[in-house]
Amino acid sequence: MSKILIVAEHQGGKLNAATAKCVHCASQISGAEIHIAVFASDPAAVAADAARLAGVSKVITVANPQHANPMAACIAPQLAELAQGYSHVFGPSTTFGKDLMPRVAALLDAPQASDIMAVESATRFRRPIYAGNAIITVEVTPGTQLVATVRTASFDAAQTSTSAAAIEGASPSATLPQHTRFVSVSAARSDRPDLQTAKKVVSGGRALASADNFKILYQLADRMGAAVGASRAAVDAGYAPNDMQVGQTGKIIAPELYMAFGISGAIQHLTGIKDARTIVAINKDPEAPIFEVADYGLVGDLFHVVPELEKLIASNG
């Protein structure tokens, strides 16, 4: 039988939505027993959230002030210790999970499947390769412990249930290394919806031509209640911060609405948005590849389209 340990991701005492998606992914392995591990300085609130996710039968907490800012080098040896006896160890395919899980896999001498997008059985999974240009089905020999990251855009969040799972404290014996020290993290700066969970995303490319011009997208986004994304070209040029990058090496998102303004549609960008329900593209080049995947395309100058659209939304509020 499958026994799955999922590492919780959390910020500011709240469980991150990615964890519930991992639970949903794990619950597709039939008969799986699902546990969640929470590493935090004070895990109580996060553990309480985790315990209410449907399908979870136990939450294991590891309280340690050193886990206030999660670092892979510190969590990995403790998670590897807790993972003894589990058939699968899952984490989200966020920068937190991508950083941590391979370190755990190496300590367990287990193989890792990255970005699983579909579960075929307890030993068989599908994942994208070549920036999503091919999908590979991989299989481990039954009995081999498997570490995996879950492509969160491929799974809905697990429901919350009315009954709560048991919460247990654990004190792994692995000592935390001192060779890695947290210095700082840039604070999230806006009250706009989070890019990874937003229902609507408005995104800008190189065509925006300056950080200042991005303001027109922020305005439109605020009008729509949308998050703002960007192409790599826009981030590289300094028009938008790195955490707004969407694509193969940025965030993989699945909003209900994705609007691309002045983005050509390079394959590395498209791989980040292909699970969006509705894609809208605005580009002045009718040949732009983004139109191949857009549900609605408009050939035009974004500097006219954005304000006009915002006006229409405002006046039809």
Added chain:
Amino acid sequence: MKRILVSIKRVVDYNVRIRVKPDGTGVITDGVKMSVNPFDEIALEEALRIKEKGLAEEIVAVSIGPADCQQQLRTALAMGADRAVHVQTDAAIEPGSAAKLMLKLIEREQPMLAILGKQAIDDDCNQTGQMLAALWGRPQATFASKVEISGDKAQVTREVDAGLEVLEVDLPAVITTDLRLNEPRYVKLPDIMKAKKKPLETVEPSALGVSPVERLKAVKFDPPSQRSKGVMVKDVGELFTALRGKGLV
């Protein structure tokens, strides 16, 4: 000697349009342009800059794979690596095996830093650097967009979902590169000539005491599901109406 180990993976060039073989056994690589993994070029560029600042003395480029990998190692030598090690094998190399092989080279070379790409753009695994750091028992600073070495420490800015995180790590350590760490230099013709004379050593995995195993077997390859092409609207009004109709604005 203050040494930096840089890994160089040979991958299908990022501009190539990938096609899955009709029989589902892989992707078409015959006659396709191959290049250094873009993240590995960035890794090498960073090593070169550290050396140019006088903070390192030698850069060793490592590639694991079939004989053809030597082309990419020659590119690395032309860019400025001092010597290259080719771990020659036709076996499938998973990140776990790559990390074990690199660890053996690390034990031999005793570098102050190992710089790897954050991910290979063929398998998109994003695992090898983290695995190497674990096996080596050393710090990892992944997805780096800025690296500052001072003495026996490095301060690394990392691109994370929340924005930018800064870690301080003791050396030796593993760093994996993100796209904005630097812009790799172009190789000049005279450098390509010079690179031909630089040492390129070949070793077999067995000589390093590692036998690569494939623990995640590829069962089949499929093309991704295609989105169907939608409609073109003629103006903003029509776009607004369409989106309003779907309750999206």
